[in-house]
Every structure is written in C-alpha cells, then in structure tokens.
Amino acid sequence: MSPNASQLSALSRLFSPGVFREISQKGQSALFARLFSQTGIVGRSNQTVADAFDAAFAILRRAGYRDEYVYRAALTQNVLLGTHSLNSASMLTEFRAGSCKADLAILNGTATVYEIKSERDSLTRLENQINNYKKVFAKIYVIAGEAHVNSVLSNTPLDIGVMCLNRRSHISKIREAVDRSESVCPITIFESLRADEARSILNDLGVIVPDVPNTILRSTMRDCYAQLAPKDVHHAMVRTLKRTRSLAPLSEFIERLPLSLRPIALSVQIRNTVQQQRFIEAVSLPLIKAMDWK
Template identity: 25%
Template sequence: MQKKNDYFEYAKTLSNQYSTFLSNEAVKHKVLNIFNGQIPLDQFNSDLKPREFLNAFLLHHYPNETTIKSTFVNKVLFKTSNHVSIFELNVGKSRLDLCKINANSTAFEIKTELDTPKRLKQQMENYFRVFEKVYLICSVNNIKNMLPFIPNECGIYTYHITKTGKYIFKKNRLAVKSSYISPAAQLSVLTKKDLNSFFGCPNLETKDSMIDSIINNKTNKDINKIFKQSLKIKYRYKWEFLVKNSSDILEIDYQWFFRNTLSPEIVYL
C-alpha cells in the first residue's frame, strides 16, 4: 500500500487522466492501475464505487482549481438561493473562475497553493471593470503571496483543508463596490446575439459598433442593470439544472454538468 505522502502525486495523475465521460469500467481501470490493483479504502467508506472513490481522493489529496471551485460551490453558493452562478466566463483578457448574479454581480477568482500571482493584477483589472464586487478565494497558506496584487476593494475568502479532507471557507474581508465599472467592458462580455436580444441593438457589422450604439443610447446604470439581467437569463437553465441534480453529481464534475446539462443517470453508466 502506498504511503500518504505519495498520495498527492497519485491524485495529480488521476486528475490529469480523468474525464467525466469515461465509463465506470474505464475509471475503475485507471484507479486500479495507479494503486497496483488495490484501491486504498482505508481512509474512505469501503462501499465507494471507483468513480466515487476517485472524487473523494482528489478532493482530499489534490486541492487544485477544480476541487476548490467545486467545494466552494457546494459549501457557499449552493447555500443561498435567488441567484444564478456561472462557471468560467471570458472577461477582457481573462477567464473568470466563477461569478454570481443576483441584485449584484460578484466575481470570484481562485488561487490555490499550486498557483502564483503572475496574472492576478491583470485579472483584477478586468474583473473590477465588469463586476460590482470582486472576491479572491485563496489558501490560507498562499494569501500573503497574493495580497500585494489585489486592490483594497477586493474581498477575500480563505480556505484550509482539515486532516479528514474537509474544506473550510472563511470570508476574511468584505468586497467594496467597484468604482471602475466600464459599460464597454461589460458589453464586450456578451455576444452580438446577446446585444441584439437583450439591448435591442440592431445587428450591425461589428460587435464594437453595436457596443458604441448601446453606449450612446443608454445610461451606464441601465447598461449595468440589463447586463446582469442578460447573464441571469442566459445561464439560468444551466445553473438550475446543476442545483436540481447536485445530489447525483460528483463535485469534480460540477462544471462539466453545468456546461452540458446531461442527465447524471446517462453519463454515469
């Protein structure tokens, strides 16, 4: 049997090999191959199926972006209603990890212990131009490395993982409403079809010309309001599908099911 201090590398390998669409038999084969034919169930429920074991093992031993994102969704975003949350949205030159839309628009950027702050300053600039509130989600062990790269207005969630693999999230600092919001940056997040549907803008030759037209005909306040409404409408079905089926979906697969909205019964064959 492998030692616990080796588990990180095994979990990393399994994460790289895993795909939601793998059959249960294929998942079993990969797990058994990693552990030389014997699944180490000493730390988990012995009744776990190979896919369930893989989920639990990755959550416990490989806290990468996928596992942090899914546990934050599970422990924070699922706990409140009347909002639509979105996985991975292109914002400026960055890809936002998560956002939540209700009366306000809130962005969440994840930095794990495996991450550096290399892109964080640019990411913050992009997010503060589009969202009313911005939060950094960061490991307690890595927060000191990230603090110099975020503005004072940025809220902070920290997390740590207990010895039993439980994730604990704590809101350390409240976000301050952004004073840098740019209507052009908000509109650029949407497609030409969105600009036509939600803002009533004629389908002009370029997206930039449509954005200019909207800015010339609507106030910044109206653009912000419609921007939030458009994201809620556009992604409501995907989010509600995930919430409704969450008890049948493994945490590491949340984002995949959000994108594809296929029945877990069919996918987990």
C-alpha cells in the same frame, strides 16, 4: 497516501471535462480507468465509481495538494448552493473578462467574481487579472489558501475582497469586497457576451438595435454599448445572464451526484436528460467493472 507528482496529476485530471463528458456520452470512460489506475488508490471490493471519485477528491482536499477544483468545490457548496440556490443564482466558469478568463463568477443580485489562488498557484498574474475583472464584475474576491492570504491582502487594493480556504476546507471572509458596478466597462462587457445576449441587454435598456447586415451587427451593437451608463449595463447583464445561463434545469441532476462531482457537473452542464441518467448509472457501477472500461 502521499501522492507523487504523477499521481497528483492523475488525481486532478479525474475531475476534467473530458472524463465527465465521456462517461455521460458512452456510459463508460477509458480515460477514467487509466487515470484512476495511475492515482495509486487501492479500490475496495464494494466500491462504486462514485466512491472512487470521492476517494480521489478526499486526497486532493488535503492541504498542500489542493488544486483549483477543490477551491471551486468549496465555492460551489458554500456560496452557490449554500447561500443561494440554482433557482435564484447562476454560475459562470471560464468567463471571458478582457484579456483574462474568470475562474468562477456567481450572479445573484449582482455579479461577483472569485479568483482562485491555490497552493499550486503563484500570484504573478493577479494584478492583471484584477484589472480585467474590474471591467466586467461589480465585486471581486480572491480566495486563497492560508499561505497566500497575507500576500494577497498586501498586494491588492482595499476594495478587493479576500477569502481563505482553511485546512478543513471552510471558507472565511477576511476582507469584504466593495460593489463597483458604476466603474465597469460597457464595451468589455459587450465583448464577453454572445450576440443574442448583447442584443437582449440593449432591448432591456430600451435601445433599438439598427437593422443592419450580420457582418456589421456586432460592431454596430458595440457602438451602442459605448453610449451606455456602466451601472445600467452591469445590472442588465446580470438579469440577462441569469436567464440565458440559468442552472435551474440541472437542479435534480446535481442533487443526485456526490459532492465531489457537483463542480464539474455545473461547469460542463450536460442538459440532455438521457446523458444525465447514463452518467448516474455509470457512477453507480462497481469500480472493478469500471477498470475494464475501454
């Protein structure tokens, strides 16, 4: 099928946190039923809900229709789960970096951020995004479709890595990113963290946090960060976030999901095992039953 604008919107929204959470919490989703009916996909009699998600994803993967979720799926499968594992690496989505939010970052030995520029995106904000990412992440990659690659190469500094997602959804590395951990901004990193994570990093670096009221704790810790070496803070951030935001507890759940649903599962991160089982059972149901979900 060649989806129109309305159908394309419905296809993308099927992979939204709202649908994922609703299924895991209720074992059904009226939003899923409504969106799938709007996609124009003709379901088969033996099709399950998981099959329906896969069919929708297959359409989104076609060149020209690909949205951010398709790129995130490629990074998840090829980098996070392909090169690394959930036991050795962690992934951050929508992570604050200055005035921007990073599409996806992977923490392994270092912190690498991936800015997605799909066929549906423009490059107007890219310069500002890169300037903000440099304050938090050691390595920056821009991953784009073939139509954007030359523009990305021409309009980004040589230390910024560039990747291409081709028509077959394979990722190729066009330019290697340079590790710049010594140039991050400790204060910007601090502002991206939860209070417990910020304190843990200070403890890791041997800095004693003054015993002050909670009302001024963050400003006190901020002053501490201002005195630290960028590279030390960056490395401590990686160690801390790999622990506090570990994805290892999700490993078994992720393995039971079809490839099309793994990126949203890693983003929403349902850690309640009852909800995980409820989700697995729901997507195993026949699609014809799911279309009656209310």
